[in-house]
Amino acid sequence: MADLKELIQSADWKAEKHVPVIEAPDKVKRGVVFKVNVIIGKEIAHPNKTEHHISWIELYFHPQGEKFPYQIGRMEFSAHGASVNGPDTSTVYTHPEVSASLKTDKAGTIYAASYCNIHGLWQSSKELIVE
Numbered sequence: 001m002a003d004l005k006e007l008i009q010s011a012d013w014k015a016e017k018h019v020p021v022i023e024a025p026d027k028v029k030r031g032v033v034f035k036v037n038v039i040i041g042k043e044i045a046h047p048n049k050t051e052h053h054i055s056w057i058e059l060y061f062h063p064q065g066e067k068f069p070y071q072i073g074r075m076e077f078s079a080h081g082a083s084v085n086g087p088d089t090s091t092v093y094t095h096p097e098v099s100a101s102l103k104t105d106k107a108g109t110i111y112a113a114s115y116c117n118i119h120g121l122w123q124s125s126k127e128l129i130v131e
Contacts, residue, residue: 007120007121008113008121008122008123009119009120009121009122009123010122010123010124011122013042013043013124014043014044015043015044016044017040017041017043017044017045017046018040018041018046018054018114018116018119018122019040019122019123019124020038020039020040020057020112020113020114020122020123020124021038021039021040021042021043021112021124022036022037022038022110022112022124022125022126023036023037023038023039024036024037024110024126024128025128026127026128026129027128027129027130027131028103028104028128028129028130028131029130029131030104030105030130030131031103031104031105032103033101033102033103034101034102034103035099035100035101036059036072036099036100036101036102036110037097037098037099038057038059038097038098038099038112038114039096039097039098040054040057040096040097040114040122041096046096046116048077048080048081048093048094048095048096049080049081049087049088049093050080050081050082050087050088051087051088051118052116052117052118053077053080053094053096053116053117054077054096054114054115054116054117055076055077055115055116055117056074056075056076056077056114056115057074057075057077057096057098057112057113057114058071058073058074058112058113058114059071059072059073059074059098059100059110059111059112060072060110060111060112060113061102061104061108061109061110061111061128062108062109062111063104063106063107063108064106064107064108065106066106066108069109069111072100072102073098073100075098077094077096078094079092079093079094080093080094081093096114104128104130105130106130107127107128107129107130108127108128108130109125109126109127109128110125110126110127110128111123111124111125112124112125
């Protein structure tokens, strides 16, 4: 049986539409709030149809020297065009993009994870320097 970590995929977001793209500053000031955006399909659009969509995005921060990361947030996407009339009959479609604001006193790593209902779990990371 595979370990869960072996099932999480990663790739270059410029060539793969499922990878969460983390947009955040490279450096932040200690204790000052900053914004992190995560988007799926930045370079190559990901479909958002009833039969193929991103279900959720999670954001984590792992401060240097600490054992575990902190979950910053989770956003679930529920509108993929389905209605009582069937698949792709609604006019409401979510777009897999989220923003969060946070502050920290420690440098570390920002992690983003996402789930495609057909292609599974995806992740990416970005180092953060704190001055």
